[in-house]
Amino acid sequence: MQATTVIKPFLRLAGLEPLVIRPETNFVNIGERTNVTGSKKFARLIRENKYEEALSVARQQAENGAQVLDVNMDDALLDGVKAMTTFLNLLQSEPDIAKIPIMIDSSKFEIIEAGLKCVQGKCIVNSISMKEGEAKFIEQAITCQSYGAAVIVMAFDEKGQADTRERKIEICSRAYRILTEQVGFDPQDIIFDPNIFAIATGMEEHNNYGVDFIEATREIKRRMPLTKVSGGVSNLSFSFRGNDPVREAMHSVFLFYAIKAGMDMGIVNAGQLVVYDEIEPQLRQLCEDVILNRNNDNNEATEKLIAFAETVKAKGKAEVKDEAWRSTPVEERLKHALVNGITDYIDTDTEEARVKYPRPLDVIEGPLMDGMNVVGDLFGAGKMFLPQVVKSARVMKKSVAWLTPFIEEEKRNNPNASKGNVPKVLLATVKGDVHDIGKNIVGVVLGCNGYDIVDLGVMVPADKILDTAEREKADIIGLSGLITPSLDEMVHVAHEMKRRNLQQPLLIGGATTSRMHTAVKIAPQYDNGVLHILDASRSVTAVSTLLSKEKDALLLKTKGEYEALRHQFLNKNKKDLIPYPEAVITKEYFDWKNYKPVQPAVEGVKVLKGYDLGTIAKYIDWGPFFIAWEMPGHFPEVLSDKIFGTEATRLYNDAQKLLKQIVDEKWFSADGVIGFWPASSNNADTITLQTDTGEVKLEMLRQQLKKAVGQPSYSLADFIKPGQYGPSPSTSPKNEEPAKAPSQREGEDTPGYMWADPSTYKVVKEFAEINRANPTEAERVLWELVKSKKLAGFKFRRQHIIGSYITDLVCLDRSLVIEIDGLIHQLPENKEADENRTLWLNEKGFKVIRFTNDEVLYKTDETLDSILSALNSQPSLKSSNNLSSPFGGQGAVDFMGSFAVTIHGAKQHIDRFAADHDEYNKIMVQILADRMVEAFAECLHERTRKEYWGYDKTEQLSNVQLIREEYKGIRPAPGYPACPDHTEKIKLFELLNVTENIGITLTESLAMDPPASVCGWYIAHPQSHYFGLGKISKDQLEDYAKRKSMPLDEAEKWLRPVLE
Secondary structure: OOOOOOOOOOOEEEEOOOOEOOOOOOOOOOOOOEEEOOOOOHHHHOOOOHHHHHHHHHHHHHHOOOOOEEEEEOOOOHHHHHHHHHHHHHHOOOHHHOOOOOOEOOHHHHHHHHOOOOOOOOEEEEEEEEOOOOHHHHHHHHHHOOOOOOOEOOOEEEOEEEEOOOHHHHHHHHHHHHHHHHOOOOOHHHHEEEOOOOOOOOHHOOOHHHHHHHHHHHHHHHHHHOOOOOOHHHHHHHHHHOHHHHHHHHEEEEEHHHHHHHOOOOOOOOOOOOOOHOOHHHHHHHHHHOOOOOOHHHHHHHHHHHHHHOOOOOOOOOOOOOOOHHHOOOOHHHHHHHHHHHOOOOOHHHHHHHHHOHHHHHHHHHHHHHHHHHHHHHOOOOOHHHHHHHHHHHHHHHHHHEEEEHHHHHHHHHHOOOOOOOOOEEEEEEOOOOOOHHHHHHHHHHHHHOOOOEOOEEEEEEHHHHHHHHOOOEEEEEEEEOOHHHHHHHHOOOHHHHHHHOOOOOEEEOOOOOHHHHHHHHHHOHHHHHHEEEOHHHHHHHHHOOOOOOHHHHHHHHHHHHHHHHHHHHHOOOEEEEEEHHHHHOOOOOOOOOOOOOOOOOEEEEEEEEEEEHHHHOOOHHHHHHHHHOOOOOOOHHHHHHHOOOHHOOOHHHHHHHHHHHHHOOOEEEEEEEEEEEEEEEEEEEEEEEEEEEEEEEEEEEEEOOOOOOOOOOHHHHHOOOOOOOOOOOOOOOOOOOOOOOOOOOHHHHHHHOOOOOHHHHHHHHHHHHHHHHHOHHHHHHHHHHOHHHHHHOOOOEEEEEEHHHHEEEEEEEEEEEEOOOHHHHHHHHHHHHHHHHHHHHHOOOEEEEEEOOOOOHOOHHHHHHHHHHHHOOOOOOOOOOOOOOOOOOOEEEEEEEEEEEEEEEEHHHHHHHOOOOHHHHHHHHHHHHHHHHHHEEEHHHHHHHHOOOOOOOOOOOOOHHHHHOOOOOOOOOOOOOOOOOOOHHHHHHHHHHHHHHEEEEOOOOOOOEEOEEEEEEEEOOOOOOOOOOOHHHHHHHHHHHHHHOOHHHHHHHHHHEEE
């Protein structure tokens, strides 16, 4: 009998990847920058129809940790429906953005509906209500439900917003009945916002607002238990704005009661929440009186709270060091030190506890674990954040370090003494990968929850991982990796675990991993449980469940989910990819005729050793710093974030203090190398560099995802000026003479204007020859007509290539293009394509005239007269000296650069802090080293633009503008979205002699060591831009492998993540 999988009624959202809102889920972070009402940059890009650039805003949101992406197009100057449709359609073609769910946000339902037609997965509609009546509400709900969307329902009806318990319950109950009984909505897809209003305003009618929300929530959850309840908690204390201590206490007291009543979500600065029991008793009593409207006749409670607030400093809590906890029993002192991350007295208190308890191990298993259990509970409840947990781990490790000699002595004296029964988790970064910040954080979090962590470090081969797991009797194995080649190594480890018949569950984590890849590639290799772990906070729940009696249920549930994901992956609709030759034709075009490349001021390679750390520090982008600490958000807004603000500020201050020490004491050494060479793009996607030792060919990849008409298929090769046309090295005999574009053939009297784009000529020529051999009847007739006496003296070509377009007929001497349109050209998408084509040809100086098939076949004389008239109106080019090519091959040569930067010296300080059991500063140094090397890359790029290359000497941008990439040119990195092949990194290292010059080495998986290293290309074209490659098909893979002279299976291995 087949097991039945029970699907629990959770709120389930999805982009390309699922987001399940479970009971243990904390706050969901929503990216708000793709909102024309909240982002000036995004609004400007949308108004200017720069949708590709607007996508970079969305991509940055996804990269910065947004779990849901809010998209709003409510702007009076926009066609909201068109803007929403265009943007979302393009967004869905970018997997790195489309992986997260979308929140369609608009006050106009026609815009919401337009958005619903575009998104894949399951989104949220923000929002619907009954303010326009029941009929409209039902109509809108049915629409949302038909698209499978979840909805936010405001407590708002025809009479206005609900402000009493009764009205809140009445409106939400009415909405629930309508949604579930008439519309058929699943209850878990309904999110109620019953409205939190300000209290203690001095107006008696506001005094019961807190009670009304709490009691309404209790009743809503009783009547409708599967729905979610949310609210803006900060509204509650609006009367005390500017007085954070009072607001913090009010929020904590309110949530204490509201959560007990059933509140699921809340917009509140959880980082500023104080533990309910630790609020100063008088303040807690006053807050309870006001929130619960007790003892508040004639606003008495309100007046008392206002009076108390006057005694508190408005700008923050008074820095009075409270030492009262030092007088409590040693167990309480240890717990307090652990929860608050205080190391000042830990040795003294640990020794006191050691003397008190029979055995040193009893101190660990007793008061220390009791304290860490509190830390784990607070972290799981969202009341502590990762930096605080890491500080707690520092206290724990120092205490254990004090006890260790005594434990070792006990072992020597009594070999049979109990060693305890602490579950053991083995962690390792797989072979070929040197990145371990995430792994270290997971280790700390698990250690704080009582697990014994065996950390093997980085670059760990499969045999060592599995040998150690068997020797140490590990209960669970965890693998980590950052770069894409690590995915294959994880598959190998799983396969080896099965071969060895291991029984431990396998955890998979790291930036490059995903739930889908784990389900499709890793899980089938091992039968005893494979789980993908999204972040450190999820690891605790996973490990605790795997070590409990619920293990089998979790593995069975996960196995079913992964089987469903595999089925989805294998049966999903293939991405709508265009053939590679077509992608080449739809490349991005530039006016190369008028482009004047700037020669770099630096010739060849320049090495920069010991770059000033203080200068580099000014370029730090702090946003990713907070993401590394699992505090996603923009900087500096995160410092006042309603969830993370207080702890984010403490973290930032700690980082600034340590950074100053790093700079002042020169803990790090920053080394870099740059280089510049003449460059040209050749054939489709090859860039050729001219170096002192000969040519170096850089092979690029091109987008193949089908796009809207007129949208180019990008490749980095598009941004380098094309050179003379030559045969493709992957398809032409070694000694073959370079093929010439038709307009270059010798002995012809047509102008020598090379109109065929050399980079696409070979591909387009094949299509032109097919068309020439298979003309339509109208094309055949017109070809005979233009050779008649009436048009004597004018030379025509058929199926001739101009740029990457194939013209039906063209007279090059008079720059006249003749097109013959069949019925298919009447389709809207083809009309638009024809308009774009005509516009492009006009810009190049060509006049375009069009005829239908019927006009050519049945109105012959009129057609010839029209052609003759057009010919006579166009000047002859035979006497023109303007014969330079608009596609390169003549004129000034283009250039391209590359760079590599690294931070040396971090490891010795990381090791020093680790030896001192200071996990907090150990991880802080790792993250700051990463931030510094990225800042170094930004700093060097700026100097390149202004000085070393000098193509934008007058640039004056702030650090914020640099982070937003508002400069000219780009610096794409091998292994990242625009050029995902890591093997091109080898050529970059050879060009710059990176290892010898600045000491960076490449692992077998082509990760850079030291880990705090960055490398990439410099491209100067003012219209160059970043993009994501997306998926490519086998035809491009085969062409790419030939160009690189690489075996197909090896090319497939390196490009597997982007293969369709």
